[in-house]
Amino acid sequence: MFEVLKTIFWALPRGLSITLKYLFSKPTTVRYPEQRLTLSPRYRGLHYLKRNDDGSEKCVCCGLCAAACPAGCIYMEPAENEFGERYAKVYEINELRCIFCGYCQEACPKEAIFLGKEYEFATDRREKLIYTKEDLLVPENKGVSAGKTD
Amino acid sequence: MLAFIIISVVKIVVVLVVFLLMIAYLTWVERKLLGHFQVRLGPMRVGPHGLLQPIADGIKLLLKEDIIPTNVNKFIYIMAPMVTFVPALIIMAVIPFGDTFELFGHKIDMVISNFNMGILYIFAVTSLGVYGIVLAGWSSNNKYSLMGGLRSSAQMISYEVSLGLSLIGVLMIAGSFSLVEIVNAQDKFIHWFIFRQPLGFILFLVCGIAEVNRIPFDLPEAESELVAGYFTEYSSMKFAMFFLGETGAMINISAIATTLFLGGWHGPFLPPVVWFLVKMAGFLVLIIWLWATFPRFRYDQLMSFGWKVLLPLAILNVFITGIIMVL
Numbered sequence: 001m002f003e004v005l006k007t008i009f010w011a012l013p014r015g016l017s018i019t020l021k022y023l024f025s026k027p028t029t030v031r032y033p034e035q036r037l038t039l040s041p042r043y044r045g046l047h048y049l050k051r052n053d054d055g056s057e058k059c060v061c062c063g064l065c066a067a068a069c070p071a072g073c074i075y076m077e078p079a080e081n082e083f084g085e086r087y088a089k090v091y092e093i094n095e096l097r098c099i100f101c102g103y104c105q106e107a108c109p110k111e112a113i114f115l116g117k118e119y120e121f122a123t124d125r126r127e128k129l130i131y132t133k134e135d136l137l138v139p140e141n142k143g144v145s146a147g148k149t150d
Numbered sequence: 151m152l153a154f155i156i157i158s159v160v161k162i163v164v165v166l167v168v169f170l171l172m173i174a175y176l177t178w179v180e181r182k183l184l185g186h187f188q189v190r191l192g193p194m195r196v197g198p199h200g201l202l203q204p205i206a207d208g209i210k211l212l213l214k215e216d217i218i219p220t221n222v223n224k225f226i227y228i229m230a231p232m233v234t235f236v237p238a239l240i241i242m243a244v245i246p247f248g249d250t251f252e253l254f255g256h257k258i259d260m261v262i263s264n265f266n267m268g269i270l271y272i273f274a275v276t277s278l279g280v281y282g283i284v285l286a287g288w289s290s291n292n293k294y295s296l297m298g299g300l301r302s303s304a305q306m307i308s309y310e311v312s313l314g315l316s317l318i319g320v321l322m323i324a325g326s327f328s329l330v331e332i333v334n335a336q337d338k339f340i341h342w343f344i345f346r347q348p349l350g351f352i353l354f355l356v357c358g359i360a361e362v363n364r365i366p367f368d369l370p371e372a373e374s375e376l377v378a379g380y381f382t383e384y385s386s387m388k389f390a391m392f393f394l395g396e397t398g399a400m401i402n403i404s405a406i407a408t409t410l411f412l413g414g415w416h417g418p419f420l421p422p423v424v425w426f427l428v429k430m431a432g433f434l435v436l437i438i439w440l441w442a443t444f445p446r447f448r449y450d451q452l453m454s455f456g457w458k459v460l461l462p463l464a465i466l467n468v469f470i471t472g473i474i475m476v477l
Contacts, residue, residue, distance in 0.1 A: 004459070012444075019187050019443040029191040 002141035036081035039117055044100045047093055049136045050111065057137065058112035068107035091133035096126060109142035153256055162261050165242050173397045174204040180397075180438055184425050186272035187442035204321060208390070216386040219290070226289035231384065234282030237275045238398030240434030244268040245405045246330045248415050248422040260415070261330060268329035269321065272406060276361060278398060280306040283363075287380035288391070301449065302363065302370035308456035309367075311361040315464035316353035319471040323347070331365040333414030342413040343347065351411045351462060351469045355436075358407060360456075363438055366444040369452060404433035441451060 030037055039045075050058050059076040073096075079089035104113050113136075123129060157252040178193065193200025212260025218224065240311065248260030263273070280302055287299015324335040344351045357463065360367035371379030381392045408414060417425035417477050430462050447455065 015443045016439060019439065023183070023187050023439075023442075024188055025189060027186060028189050028190045031191070060435065 043117055044102045044115040045094070046116050046121055047098075047104070047113055047131070047136055048116050049091070049113055049133065050137055051138060051140065055140045057087055057133075058110045059088050059091065060110055060112075061091070062109065064107040064109060065104035065113055066101040069098075070101060070103065071097045071099045074104060077089075088133060091136065092126050093131045093136065095121065095131055096128040158262065161258075164257055165262060166239065166319065167248075169239065169398070169401065172401055176397050176401060176434065177207070177393075178204050179434070180400070183438045184442055187439075190455035191255050195475050202389050211390040215311055216388065219292075219383050221291045221293070221368065222383065223289040227383075228388070230289060230393070231281045231283060231388045232282070234279055235391045235398070237279040237282075238395045239409065240404060241272055241275050241402045242405065244271055244329055244452050245409055246333050246414060247405075248424045253338060258279075264328065264330045266326070266328040266331075267449035269317065269332075271325045274311075276399070276402070277306070277310060279395065282392075282395065283380050286384070287370075290380070290383035292383050294376040294378075295380050295382045296330065298370040298376050299300040300466060301410065302380060303458075305360055305363075305367065305369060305452060308453060309357045309460070312353060312456065312460040312464045313361060315461070315468060316350045317410060318348045318464075318468045319343075319350045321473050322468075322475060329414075333409055333416065336413040337360065337416055339413070339416075342411065342416075344411040344413075347411065347467070347471070350471075351407075353467065354407060354411065356460060358403040359437060362403050362437075364400065365441040367446050368446060369449060372465055379475070385474035400434065400437060403429070404430045404437065407433050 052058055061076050063076060063078075066072075066074040066076060068071055073094040074088065075092045075094075076088050077090035078086055081087055100115065102115050121129070181203070182192040193203040196202040196206045218227065238445070243262045244265065245260035246259070246264070250257055250259050252258070257449075265336075283302040284299045285297040287297070287302070290296070320332065323346060324332045326332060326335075332343075360438040363370050369379075370376075371381070373452065376382070381389055384392060408426060412429045412433070416424035420428070
């Protein structure tokens with residue numbers, strides 16, 4: 001009987017007081033499209049490929065990123081340009097497979113590939129998520145320092 | 151005679167419209183309050199602070215495909231939502247929501263029907279509501295629905311007894327079954343039955359929440375156990391009818407609580423109708439607050455609580471009230 005009384009007059013009101021406290025606390029909801037969370041400086045989003053100062057691609061198609069990739073989502077085909085330099089003829093990243101670990105960025109000896117801050121690239125077709133070299137390269141006129149959202 | 155009919159029709163239309171609006175906006179208040187209890191915002195997108203959400207929901211439910219599963223008992227399946235919804239509407243007929251006043255030489259009671267068996271009528275009609283639930287559970291030909299219906303009937307039988315007994319004290323003091331008389335007996339603040347019958351009020355609160363199937367007594371529709379309970383097979387407007395019936399039952403129980411325990415429309419300064427609505431709103435918020443706080447009862451706990459705790463307490467309450475009245 002004492003237990004029952006203790007429940008009614010102590011435990012239940014205490015539970016109610018806790019929920020009441022939360023009723024008047026500030027909601028933690030972030031109203032997404034209008035409000036956004038600030039990303040961590042180390043946030044790993046969509047990849048991008050950097051260029052040299054003269055606008056040529058940094059990537060030399062060494063294949064270390066593909067070797068480091070645990071998800072096996074990087075595919076590349078090498079070729080030589082008119083100066084006999086090696087470059088990536090085909091460079092594809094399957095963003096569906098990618099786990100955004102950032103090992104490609106770490107493995108790259110030329111500092112060509114980076115993971116940016118872009119995360120809104122959802123789409124309605126799987127094919128659209130296989131990003132080609134043209135999708136990944138930063139625009140030529142912006143030079144090296146203008147990484148996508150670096 | 152004509153004046154009486156016109157007055158009655160006007161009262162019925164006004165009460166019905168206000169009641170339906172309250173049902174619609176209670177769903178919004180529910181979602182909003184539960185959201186804030188859970189440190190969320192609740193509906194925000196449709197209209198300012200989600201104020202048009204009930205309308206959007208209504209349109210959505212009306213336009214949804216109305217599925218009648220193959221193996222249901224069609225007649226009862228279609229009838230069940232109506233059987234749940236109609237009692238919720240007609241209870242308001244005996245609730246007094248204001249004082250009598252004169253308009254163009256006619257005395258107007260602020261109650262649709264002031265008849266002297268109000269409480270018995272309420273009990274009869276609320277008990278009818280459970281038929282809809284049981285029939286829905288049975289006619290759906292689905293084990294979850296059937297379980298929900300069975301639980302509902304068992305719960306109703308266990309708690310209706312205590313609910314009835316918890317009001318006996320009020321009836322003894324007021325000396326009348328008429329809700330108008332009961333409100334008149336609570337003309338002063340200290341005469342409110344919540345102060346004269348505190349145990350009765352707590353019992354009424356518990357049994358009332360059990361009666362309207364709200365957490366912690368929502369066993370008939372326990373989502374985590376029974377999919378959606380008795381209305382698992384329902385869709386579109388039939389589903390909405392159950393929903394409206396339940397929300398309506400919630401409003402009814404707070405209207406009854408206001409009338410019986412919280413002094414009805416009595417109160418200083420503000421007009422009686424406003425006082426009535428304010429008290430009702432307070433009781434509704436209390437129900438939502440309990441909802442946000444407590445977990446669901448287990449079935450055996452529900453049964454033992456109903457029969458071993460509530461029923462003896464209700465009888466004890468009647469007994470004590472009787473002794474005090476005799477002394």
